Amino acid sequence: MILPRSSRPETVLALLVSGIVAVLVLPPLLAVVFAGMGAGFAPLRQPQVILNTLFFGLATTACALLIGGALALALLPGVPGRGILERLVVMPLYLTPLLTAMGWNWLASPHSGLLNLVLHAVFGPWATINAVSLGGVVLVSALALAPLPYLLISDALRAFDPALLEAGRVHGAAPNLVFRRIVLPLLLPAGLASAVLLCVQSIGLFSVPAVLGIPAGFHVATTEIFQLLENYPPQIPEATAWGVLLLGTSALLTLAQAALLRRRSFVTITGKAFRPGARIARARLARAVLAWIYVALATVLPLIALFWAASSTFVTANPKLMRFTLRHFSFVLFTYPKTWLAAGNSVVLGALTAIVVCLLGLAVSWVVLRGRGSGRGALDQLSMVPLTMPAMVFALGLLWVYVRVPLPIYGTVAILLIAYATHYLPFGVRTTSAALRQLHPELEEAARVSGASWLRTMRRITLPLIQPTVLAAWILLFVMAMQEVSSSILLYTSHSIVLSVAVFDLWENGNQSDVAALGFVQLAASFLVVTVVLGVRQRRGLA
Amino acid sequence: MIGRILLACVLALALAPGLAHAADPAVIDAARHEGALAVADSAPGENFQKFMAAFKAKYPFLDVATGFYSGPTGRVLARVNAEIDAKRLSFDVMLAANTAAWIDMTRQGRIQLYASPEYAAYPEHAKMDGYWAAAQAIAVIPVYNKNVLPPGDAPKSWRDLLQPHFAGKRMAIQNAAAGTQFNWSYLLRQALGPEFEQKFAAQQPVVMATGAQMTDAITRGEVMLGAALDHWRAFTPEAAQAGLVAVFPTEGVPLTIVPVGILAGAPHPNAAKLFIDFILSQEGQHLLDTELYGMYSMRPDVAPAAGQKPLSEVHALLPTDQADYLRASQDFPRHFEELFH
Numbered sequence: 001m002i003l004p005r006s007s008r009p010e011t012v013l014a015l016l017v018s019g020i021v022a023v024l025v026l027p028p029l030l031a032v033v034f035a036g037m038g039a040g041f042a043p044l045r046q047p048q049v050i051l052n053t054l055f056f057g058l059a060t061t062a063c064a065l066l067i068g069g070a071l072a073l074a075l076l077p078g079v080p081g082r083g084i085l086e087r088l089v090v091m092p093l094y095l096t097p098l099l100t101a102m103g104w105n106w107l108a109s110p111h112s113g114l115l116n117l118v119l120h121a122v123f124g125p126w127a128t129i130n131a132v133s134l135g136g137v138v139l140v141s142a143l144a145l146a147p148l149p150y151l152l153i154s155d156a157l158r159a160f161d162p163a164l165l166e167a168g169r170v171h172g173a174a175p176n177l178v179f180r181r182i183v184l185p186l187l188l189p190a191g192l193a194s195a196v197l198l199c200v201q202s203i204g205l206f207s208v209p210a211v212l213g214i215p216a217g218f219h220v221a222t223t224e225i226f227q228l229l230e231n232y233p234p235q236i237p238e239a240t241a242w243g244v245l246l247l248g249t250s251a252l253l254t255l256a257q258a259a260l261l262r263r264r265s266f267v268t269i270t271g272k273a274f275r276p277g278a279r280i281a282r283a284r285l286a287r288a289v290l291a292w293i294y295v296a297l298a299t300v301l302p303l304i305a306l307f308w309a310a311s312s313t314f315v316t317a318n319p320k321l322m323r324f325t326l327r328h329f330s331f332v333l334f335t336y337p338k339t340w341l342a343a344g345n346s347v348v349l350g351a352l353t354a355i356v357v358c359l360l361g362l363a364v365s366w367v368v369l370r371g372r373g374s375g376r377g378a379l380d381q382l383s384m385v386p387l388t389m390p391a392m393v394f395a396l397g398l399l400w401v402y403v404r405v406p407l408p409i410y411g412t413v414a415i416l417l418i419a420y421a422t423h424y425l426p427f428g429v430r431t432t433s434a435a436l437r438q439l440h441p442e443l444e445e446a447a448r449v450s451g452a453s454w455l456r457t458m459r460r461i462t463l464p465l466i467q468p469t470v471l472a473a474w475i476l477l478f479v480m481a482m483q484e485v486s487s488s489i490l491l492y493t494s495h496s497i498v499l500s501v502a503v504f505d506l507w508e509n510g511n512q513s514d515v516a517a518l519g520f521v522q523l524a525a526s527f528l529v530v531t532v533v534l535g536v537r538q539r540r541g542l543a
Numbered sequence: 544m545i546g547r548i549l550l551a552c553v554l555a556l557a558l559a560p561g562l563a564h565a566a567d568p569a570v571i572d573a574a575r576h577e578g579a580l581a582v583a584d585s586a587p588g589e590n591f592q593k594f595m596a597a598f599k600a601k602y603p604f605l606d607v608a609t610g611f612y613s614g615p616t617g618r619v620l621a622r623v624n625a626e627i628d629a630k631r632l633s634f635d636v637m638l639a640a641n642t643a644a645w646i647d648m649t650r651q652g653r654i655q656l657y658a659s660p661e662y663a664a665y666p667e668h669a670k671m672d673g674y675w676a677a678a679q680a681i682a683v684i685p686v687y688n689k690n691v692l693p694p695g696d697a698p699k700s701w702r703d704l705l706q707p708h709f710a711g712k713r714m715a716i717q718n719a720a721a722g723t724q725f726n727w728s729y730l731l732r733q734a735l736g737p738e739f740e741q742k743f744a745a746q747q748p749v750v751m752a753t754g755a756q757m758t759d760a761i762t763r764g765e766v767m768l769g770a771a772l773d774h775w776r777a778f779t780p781e782a783a784q785a786g787l788v789a790v791f792p793t794e795g796v797p798l799t800i801v802p803v804g805i806l807a808g809a810p811h812p813n814a815a816k817l818f819i820d821f822i823l824s825q826e827g828q829h830l831l832d833t834e835l836y837g838m839y840s841m842r843p844d845v846a847p848a849a850g851q852k853p854l855s856e857v858h859a860l861l862p863t864d865q866a867d868y869l870r871a872s873q874d875f876p877r878h879f880e881e882l883f884h
Contacts, residue, residue: 046880112763132765210752214718215760217750219884226752227718230617231876232644233624314781316762318690321785337592399622403629411610411633490622493612508615508752509587511781512759 009454014371017363018379024422025385028397032389035396036240043245046224050245053203053221056138057249060202063142065195068149071294072157074287085291090147091299093476094526096483096500097144098207098507099519103302104131104140105211106309112316114305137213141202143298148201149194151476155434155469156190188260189437193430196257200250200387206486221246225392236396243393250388254381310516328517338502339518343525345413346482346499351529353420354477358470360421361428366462368429369436370444380429387426391486394423399490413496419487424477431476435469436462471537475530482526499525566817573813574605580814581610584638585619586679586801587755590835597830598821605814615753616640616722623806627653635809636818638678640801641722643872646865649674655805657816661823668861669841675804678822679832680839682857683727683797685790686777687768688761697768700793701735704770705742713767714748715757716883723754723799725875727771729868730797730860743770744882761787773799775837778851795858800841 043050071089075082092100107115108131119127130136164186168178184191206222214223221242228239309315313323332339361383367373368380386394398419402410409415439462447457463470485500492501499522506515574580584591595607610633612622619639626632639645648654654674662676670676685704687697698704704714717724732740749766751757757769758776762785776782777789803822805815821827828840837848847853862868 048884109760109763109765111765211756214752215715215749215756215765217884223752227876229621230615232617232620232641232722232872233647234617234621235876314762314785315759316688316690316764316785318764321690336589338589396621399625400629403625403631410631489614489618490625493610495609505587505614507755509755512755 010367010371013363014367014373017360017367018375020360021364021379021383021425024418024425025382027401028394028422029385029389030397031400032240032243032393032397035236035400036244037237042238042241043221043224049219049221049224052218053246054249056141056209056218056220057199057203059138060141060145060205061195061198063138064145064198064202065149065191067142067146067294068151068194069153069191071146071150071291072153074290075154076157076287079284079287079291081288085288085295088295088299089150089291091295092144093147093479094523094530095144095299095302096207096503096519096522097141097205098211098485098503099306099516099523100144100298100302101140101208101211102309102507102512102515102519103305104136106305106315107131107301108136114308115301117319132212132216134213134216134218137209137216137218140212141205141208143294144208145198145201145205146294146298148197149191151472152190152194152197152434153187155472156187190434192257192260193434196253197387197430199253203246203249204389204391206392222392229392229396239396240393243389246393247388254384254388306516306519309513310520312513314511314513328511328513329520331514332518332521336502336506336514336518338497338505339499339521341495342497342499342502343521345496346522347525347529349413349416349420349498350478350481350526352417353424353481354474356417356421357424357428357477358432358474360425361430361473362432362466362470364425364429365433365436366458369433370441383429384426386423391423391484395419395487395490398422398487402491411493411496415491416488416496416498419491420481420484423484423487424480427477427480428473431469431473432466435466439465471533475533478529478533479526482522566820570813570816571602574602574811574817577811577814578604579606579610580636580811580818581612581634582607582636582638582818583612583619583623583634585614585616585640586638586836587615593835594822594827594831597827598818601821602814602817605817610634616644620644624648624653627806627808632806632808633810634806635811635815636803637806638801638803638822640679640681640799642726642800642802642862643722643869645671645675645802645804646869649804653807655807655809655812655815657805657819659816659819659823661820664825664842664844665823666841666843668863669800670802671865675802676823677800677841678803678828679801679836680841680854680859681723681799681801682774682789682791682839682859683723683771683799684774684792685768685770686758686761686772686774687788687790688764689786689788691761691764691786692767694788697788698790698792701731701739702794703792705739705746709767710746712747712749714746714770715751715760715766715768716748716771717754717757718750718752722872723773724771724879725872726799726862727797728875728879729862729871730795734795734860740882748883750883758782758787774851775848778837778848783850791852791857793858795860797860798839800861801838 075085075089079085107113108129110116110128110130110132113129113131116128119129131140164182165178168182173181204222206226209218209220209223210226213220225239225242228235310328311324311326313325313327316322364379364383368376402415402418409418443461443465444457447461452460483500485504488498488501489504492498503515503518503522506518582595591613595611599605599607612619612634616639619637620641623634623637626634645654649671656673658673662670662672665676669680685698696708728740748770751760754773754776757772760766761769762782774789777787803819805812805819809815822831825842825844828842828845832838832840833846833848837851839847839854843855
């Protein structure tokens with residue numbers, strides 16, 4: 001319990017926020033832990049899957065961190081075409097891991113992949129790229145997840161005070177030494193946060209291992225959980241035991257991150273004069289080329305493959321049998337009964353989720369970082385719990401709880417909003433706390449000393465300063481909520497169906513070319529909303 | 544002569560079960576009072592909506608859209624059972640392709656007894672009398688792409704799959720998650736003995752997450768053949784154009800049935816009765832299986848879809864000992880893990 005000593009609005013906020021977070025997070029967590037008891041050692045019967053999961057998590061994290069970090073450095077000011085590249089490198093977030101994986105499956109299956117057909121024609125059958133393999137699972141996952149470290153690290157770079165670099169240079173340090181002793185340590189919080197986020201995300205990732213890993217005989221914890229849950233009776237204790245294993249791993253990672261960051265200050269925005277933005281003048285062309293290669297691999301090629309699949313009668317190794325057709329598009333747009341209802345639901349839910357999570361996340365991070373009560377650490381940890389749970393298992397917890405809650409929300413869109421808000425709360429907390437962390441408390445203290453009330457200080461000082469980050473967080477959350485599958489598939493009804501579920505249902509049960517076509521609809525819907533929001537922001541002169 | 548033919552026609556019409564059973568007016572009145580029907584269904588795609596539309600045309604006073612839920616079998620079962628556990632059942636009727644689950648749920652008292660007059664038309668092993676009957680039946684058989692595997696090399700029997708040229712990731716099967724794969728394994732073990740599956744596993748087939756993915760992989764030639772694929776996937780227009788061919792092995796064809804029944808504690812039990820009578824009738828079966836899905840009906844008086852062999856001409860395999868079937872299904876995940884991972 002949090003007992004701040006100071007003024008009333010802060011106390012009310014702290015109590016309210018703690019209450020909301022506890023109500024959202026604890027019941028599904030406890031439901032899962034109870035269910036997991038009794039099968040705690042089930043995963044130990046499959047040491048190979050544990051090893052696979054660890055390897056997959058670490059290798060994907062390393063690759064994605066490398067790609068994302070390189071992109072963040074490559075896209076510092078000065079690189080030609082920076083404006084467009086900055087938007088293109090985050091495209092995989094819209095594309096979703098499922099569609100990226102399906103795209104690469106069509107691009108680089110050993111016998112019939114588009115790239116392999118070209119390679120075989122040019123070099124002969126020895127030249128084969130095989131995405132349906134261990135390496136394929138890791139690299140495609142890294143391509144799909146790289147925008148996350150890119151966003152975190154480039155955000156940190158944006159708030160970078162070049163005075164620090166000048167200080168290094170003035171004192172005679174060589175550029176290498178400046179990079180090693182000043183730039184890298186200052187990027188440590190963002191880098192570590194990225195690594196932990198990536199690790200947690202990749203060990204919780206289902207779609208890429210399912211599409212490219214299962215046929216290659218590469219099984220990880222999420223594909224095991226999927227199988228256990230689709231069995232009858234669903235082997236919930238075993239599935240949850242895997243979930244608890246992932247939860248433990250993620251919790252350890254989060255604790256390690258906290259321990260590493262504890263004794264340092266990373267404040268770069270203070271009340272004193274500062275000029276944000278690091279610059280690199282060197283290797284402009286090489287940096288642009290690097291970014292374009294990423295765009296090609298992570299977005300352009302998979303999109304081409306998806307479009308190819310969506311506009312062919314069917315995908316087969318024999319091009320003579322394939323015909324151009326708009327049938328799949330016309331099917332998903334006009335025949336498939338779920339598309340339009342799902343698109344509407346997805347957009348509304350995505351927007352509401354992003355608003356709720358931004359507000360709640362901001363409140364949590366403010367209480368944790370600026371509040372004075374004890375128990376702030378507990379609130380911080382509690383708000384991170386949904387991140388450490390594999391989405392599929394967390395979804396089961398949600399189902400059990402909300403089926404039993406005596407409120408008229410089960411079977412409505414409201415239950416999906418609650419599920420999403422819980423699921424994405426950690427992202428809201430992390431992004432807003434990163435913004436608050438870089439804001440020296442002296443700015444707020446100055447306002448309070450000058451007689452401004454707490455509310456006025458928030459409205460006039462804190463919120464305007466972190467507004468760009470919050471808007472970026474809103475967009476990220478909107479896009480992620482548009483893609484949420486795991487809890488939606490257990491909780492939706494015919495009226496509250498969302499696009500991601502429609503896509504996933506088709507993937508599991510339907511025509512794969514239809515999936516590609518519906519994927520385009522999903523992509524278009526989220527892209528449209530984000531473009532409108534960014535346009536409004538620009539018109540209001542806040543860009 | 545003509546008179547006798549006419550008489551025969553009239554008699555046939557009068558005796559045809561699909562046409563003979565008019566719904567009880569008292570049930571219709573009660574259903575009208577209930578006003579809605581909630582169906583949980585595992586049949587893929589938009590075709591089931593067309594079936595629901597046909598039912599709605601018969602009983603326009605029922606709201607069949609609000610409570611409708613569709614998903615793969617495992618998810619339908621998880622959702623329905625979670626609601627029953629929480630004593631908040633919103634569904635009336637369930638259609639789900641996992642016989643073991645139906646046996647188990649019937650034993651637990653989760654299925655409502657309802658003596659639909661249509662049950663009489665169903666063979667013994669395709670129903671549990673008074674509780675549920677098979678609304679759909681799917682042959683789970685080898686399917687190959689004739690542009691990849693020359694028909695001369697194609698298998699004709701299950702034992703042909705043990706030939707060396709199918710070894711080493713050339714065949715695909717479904718993940719253990721699908722009840723379909725258990726049914727296949729169980730029925731083939733009975734028909735061919737346990738050593739068949741051992742030898743088949745030694746061929747190292749590729750395990751696919753879903754039947755839809757397997758169809759894609761066969762079409763593209765990533766595998767030579769799917770060893771356990773739902774037969775109807777080989778009879779869609781796209782599959783026919785792409786050159787997919789279904790093999791009905793000589794030793795017998797494992798049938799996956801998709802039972803339908805009323806859930807105990809259904810909120811709209813009378814609407815549910817009307818639905819069961821319709822879906823199991825000759826008319827309903829013809830629409831659902833022959834026209835919409837290209838699946839088999841277990842009713843002998845329903846013809847197969849165009850281009851498909853009648854069920855009477857394939858040696859169909861169905862489980863006969865429900866207790867044994869249920870027991871084996873519970874061991875299956877571990878069994879599958881040992882053989883195929």
